Amino acid sequence: MSDFLFARSQMAMSLAFHIVFAALGIGMPLLMVLAEGAYLRTRNPVYLELSKRWAKGTAILFAVGAVSGTVLSFELGLLWPRFMAEAGAIIGMPFSLEGFAFFTEAIFIGVYLYGRTRLSPLLHWLAGVVVAASGVLSGIFVVAANAWMNAPAGFTFAGGRFTGIDPVAAMLNPATLHEVLHMTLAAFVATGFAVAGVHAFYLLRTPASPFHRCALGLALGLAGVCIPLQVASGDLSARVVGRFQPAKLAAMEALYRTQENAPLILGGIPDDGARMTRLGLTIPRGLSLLLGDSPGTRVTGLEAFPRANWPDVRIVHWSFDLMVACGFAMLAVAGWSVWLWLRRRRLAEHRRFLRALVAAGPLGFLAIEAGWVVTEVGRQPWIIYGVMRTREAVTPVHGIAVPFAVFTGLYAFLGVAVFSLLRGQFRETAGTVSTTPPA
Amino acid sequence: MLAPAAAISLLLSLIVYALTGGADFGGGLWDLLASGRRAQAQRKAIAAAIAPIWEANHVWLILVVVVLFTAFPGGFSAVMTALNIPISVMLVGIVLRGSAFIFRSHDPRPEPGRRHWSRLFGGASAFTPVIQGVILGAMATGRIRVADGRVTTGVFAGWLTPFALSCGVFALGLFAFLAAVYLTLDTRGEPDLQADFRRRALWSGSALWPMAGIVYLTARSGAPVLFHGLTRWWAPLLLAATCLCGAGALGGLWLRRFSLARMAAAGQVALILAGWSLAQYPCLLTPDVTVANSSAPEVTLRLLALALAAGGLVLLPSLVFLFRLFKGDGRRRP
Ligand code: HDD
Ligand code: HEM
Ligand code: HEM
Numbered sequence: 003m004s005d006f007l008f009a010r011s012q013m014a015m016s017l018a019f020h021i022v023f024a025a026l027g028i029g030m031p032l033l034m035v036l037a038e039g040a041y042l043r044t045r046n047p048v049y050l051e052l053s054k055r056w057a058k059g060t061a062i063l064f065a066v067g068a069v070s071g072t073v074l075s076f077e078l079g080l081l082w083p084r085f086m087a088e089a090g091a092i093i094g095m096p097f098s099l100e101g102f103a104f105f106t107e108a109i110f111i112g113v114y115l116y117g118r119t120r121l122s123p124l125l126h127w128l129a130g131v132v133v134a135a136s137g138v139l140s141g142i143f144v145v146a147a148n149a150w151m152n153a154p155a156g157f158t159f160a161g162g163r164f165t166g167i168d169p170v171a172a173m174l175n176p177a178t179l180h181e182v183l184h185m186t187l188a189a190f191v192a193t194g195f196a197v198a199g200v201h202a203f204y205l206l207r208t209p210a211s212p213f214h215r216c217a218l219g220l221a222l223g224l225a226g227v228c229i230p231l232q233v234a235s236g237d238l239s240a241r242v243v244g245r246f247q248p249a250k251l252a253a254m255e256a257l258y259r260t261q262e263n264a265p266l267i268l269g270g271i272p273d274d275g276a277r278m279t280r281l282g283l284t285i286p287r288g289l290s291l292l293l294g295d296s297p298g299t300r301v302t303g304l305e306a307f308p309r310a311n312w313p314d315v316r317i318v319h320w321s322f323d324l325m326v327a328c329g330f331a332m333l334a335v336a337g338w339s340v341w342l343w344l345r346r347r348r349l350a351e352h353r354r355f356l357r358a359l360v361a362a363g364p365l366g367f368l369a370i371e372a373g374w375v376v377t378e379v380g381r382q383p384w385i386i387y388g389v390m391r392t393r394e395a396v397t398p399v400h401g402i403a404v405p406f407a408v409f410t411g412l413y414a415f416l417g418v419a420v421f422s423l424l425r426g427q428f429r430e431t432a433g434t435v436s437t438t439p440p441a
Numbered sequence: 442m443l444a445p446a447a448a449i450s451l452l453l454s455l456i457v458y459a460l461t462g463g464a465d466f467g468g469g470l471w472d473l474l475a476s477g478r479r480a481q482a483q484r485k486a487i488a489a490a491i492a493p494i495w496e497a498n499h500v501w502l503i504l505v506v507v508v509l510f511t512a513f514p515g516g517f518s519a520v521m522t523a524l525n526i527p528i529s530v531m532l533v534g535i536v537l538r539g540s541a542f543i544f545r546s547h548d549p550r551p552e553p554g555r556r557h558w559s560r561l562f563g564g565a566s567a568f569t570p571v572i573q574g575v576i577l578g579a580m581a582t583g584r585i586r587v588a589d590g591r592v593t594t595g596v597f598a599g600w601l602t603p604f605a606l607s608c609g610v611f612a613l614g615l616f617a618f619l620a621a622v623y624l625t626l627d628t629r630g631e632p633d634l635q636a637d638f639r640r641r642a643l644w645s646g647s648a649l650w651p652m653a654g655i656v657y658l659t660a661r662s663g664a665p666v667l668f669h670g671l672t673r674w675w676a677p678l679l680l681a682a683t684c685l686c687g688a689g690a691l692g693g694l695w696l697r698r699f700s701l702a703r704m705a706a707a708g709q710v711a712l713i714l715a716g717w718s719l720a721q722y723p724c725l726l727t728p729d730v731t732v733a734n735s736s737a738p739e740v741t742l743r744l745l746a747l748a749l750a751a752g753g754l755v756l757l758p759s760l761v762f763l764f765r766l767f768k769g770d771g772r773r774r775p
Pocket of ligand 3: 010011014018021371382
């Protein structure tokens with residue numbers, strides 16, 4: 003593999019690792035705050051215990067999120083110096099604002115985790131609210147920077163130079179709204195289902211545990227509210243992508259020919275040589291209907307673009323389908339829970355439903371990873387869509403295989419360590435709390 | 442006018458990072474070197490002192506990076522290319538330090554099982570400041586050349602020189618000293634521990650003087666621009682102030698005036714960094730990359746200044762709150 007490919011792989015690996023902790027860093031504080039808020043209102047000690055346990059897990063996840071995020075801020079320059087030399091002045095703004103959001107978050111997570119005995123309950127809870135809010139804000143700013151790479155705005159590009167820079171317009175580029183919305187919801191959905199999955203797992207063993215019941219209620223509530231919104235916001239994303247990055251959309255849908263009455267192709271094997279997709283499940287006119295609300299909508303296919311400007315169609319198409327499949331699977335589980343709840347069934351005792359929840363646990367994170375692959379690989383060969391190629395941006399340093407190997411090894415090690423520590427904590431939780439009889 | 446202002450905010454962030462995040466690394470070094478009958482108690486005191494604040498302290502480094510690439514994108518790009526290797530190594534140290542620290546405090550196993558995390562935390566804490574000093578030193582050597590925004594001297598220039606290495610050792614010494622001084626205050630209630638850290642502070646504070654001498658001597662040929670900068674009119678004044686702070690810190694420790702020692706030690710570190718940057722001003726990466734020739738357009742700098750001001754408004758009260766809560770005098774509860 004070339005240095006260029008190693009650089010791309012290192013970036014992809016680092017981001018794929020970081021995003022897990024980033025999403026949890028957005029979602030977990032909200033759950034903590036909800037649990038503690040429930041305690042303050044109901045004075046039910048189970049909720050207090052719950053918020054403490056969740057906070058303990060969050061401490062670990064947050065630290066790993068912080069260090070892996072630090073690596074990313076440097077990697078922007080270590081791997082893509084030509085990109086940053088131009089883009090720094092244009093999208094440095096959201097990154098700087100993000101810096102302040104991190105500050106607020108890091109300060110108040112310290113206050114929240116270590117200040118329980120030093121603050122009044124209300125102030126402590128408010129510190130948690132600040133953590134949750136600044137977590138969302140950090141996500142918003144960094145995703146706005148990413149959106150600019152997809153829908154660059156706020157400068158004029160002529161003769162290889164960037165002039166007329168307007169950082170505010172760059173931050174509010176046409177892709178910001180849908181990406182920010184979709185990512186924030188994704189963090190809540192993924193955290194909600196993952197946490198619900200863990201507690202469903204323990205409920206299968208100790209169905210009477212009030213601790214796991216309360217936990218399941220909150221996590222499932224968050225996930226269930228957000229997942230329908232997420233599917234709707236995904237629809238918005240696809241429409242905007244169709245307008246501003248038609249080549250990415252065509253790759254997502256594996257559509258080679260430009261046409262009206264464009265079909266929606268699910269799965270299948272895209273074949274760039276033959277310019278067609280084999281063996282897919284085809285829904286006639288589906289794509290035109292989805293994008294334009296009428297079968298006559300004309301959808302641009304890949305053939306409209308020079309071959310050199312196509313992203314890897316298979317990766318993009320399959321990742322997109324994977325994300326959408328995960329989304330609908332989670333929607334189905336959420337729908338089932340509402341159905342059961344309306345029929346006044348006890349969710350915590352419905353073993354089939356609990357098993358489905360356990361199975362749905364990882365789907366949110368799977369969808370996040372797949373979604374980012376769609377966004378990032380779908381933008382290729384561009385690092386700034388239509389303006390700068392990724393290849394032009396890469397560092398001149400040789401031997402990128404070495405840092406790639408080192409950081410991959412390091413993150414694999416951290417991943418295993420975090421997993422085993424969290425499992426240790428779950429065990430401890432299962433040992434101490436679940437045996438208390440229902441209140 | 443705006444570019445120098447951005448450079449000053451960069452320097453201020455760097456100084457605060459050294460005073461806070463740097464000291465956390467120093468704490469890790471003392472964790473590694475904990476010894477004697479009270480070794481466990483020392484480790485506990487160090488962990489308690491840094492646990493609530495290290496993440497906030499760490500963000501100063503992130504602020505340095507984002508301000509650098511927003512205000513001086515060309516400089517950022519050149520530094521990240523020329524110093525790719527030491528910076529990557531530093532990142533490994535940062536990742537290991539942070540995660541080992543948090544893993545250690547959340548590992549449910551009893552003490553012997555946690556020892557691996559302890560070693561990793563201490564080792565990474567001791568090693569990272571050295572490489573940070575090497576990186577800052579390398580930027581001043583003048584061996585890294587940049588033409589047309591491209592680094593022409595490869596990836597080994599500058600940072601393997603005696604000057605850069607002596608800067609690395611000096612940085613470790615500074616951070617260790619700072620940490621030991623702060624820890625004398627964090628252990629107020631425990632006279633034995635306080636005596637331990639007082640001794641460490643006195644030792645490391647005294648060791649700083651010969652270390653500084655070596656940095657100065659190697660600078661003559663290793664960082665000529667910097668060395669020359671230190672002959673300007675303000676240099677003797679700055680040197681005198683730094684020495685005064687250094688002596689004040691040691692004197693304060695000797696007389697057990699620990700708050701005074703803390704202030705003086707912090708002043709010493711701040712002045713050293715200020716002197717370092719004044720001596721090579723206006724270069725960011727000596728000699729080719731300057732504040733003027735690598736800065737972002739006016740509009741970006743203006744917005745950045747606004748963002749920094751607005752951010753500071755939220756940040757400073759929050760930081761005061763954090764430190765008052767965990768470091769406030771005599772308000773420690775179990
Ligand atoms: C819980 C996670 C999750 C779920 C259930 C979905 N997505 Fe998604 N999707 C993401 C998580 C995600 C993401 C990882 O957060 C991305 C990457 C970039 C972004 O803004 O969000 C993303 C990107 C992304 C994009 C590309 C945006 C761009 O490149 O600008 C589109 C078109 C969709 N999504 C569409 C959908 C649709 C139609 C879904 C219907 C079920 C869906 N997503 C479910
Ligand atoms: C190039 C991309 C990215 C860079 C440079 C980056 C940078 C960082 C940095 C430096 C931190 C540490 C902050 C601290 O010390 O507290 C961090 C944490 C965080 N990042 Fe990222 N990040 C990137 C991608 C993302 C994305 C895509 C999200 C999406 C939501 C995100 C959300 C967060 C959040 C919420 C945190 C704080 C929570 C935690 O630490 O777990 N980041 N990031
Ligand atoms: C956290 C979620 C993200 C994930 C999982 C992700 C994933 C990826 C992947 C898979 C690639 C490699 C694409 C390829 O080379 O084929 C990539 C490249 C890249 N991403 Fe992202 N990305 C994320 C967010 C971001 C954000 C927020 C930024 C910056 C603001 C960003 C900046 C970049 C850059 C600079 C590259 C390298 C150039 C390129 O390949 O286009 N990414 N990312």
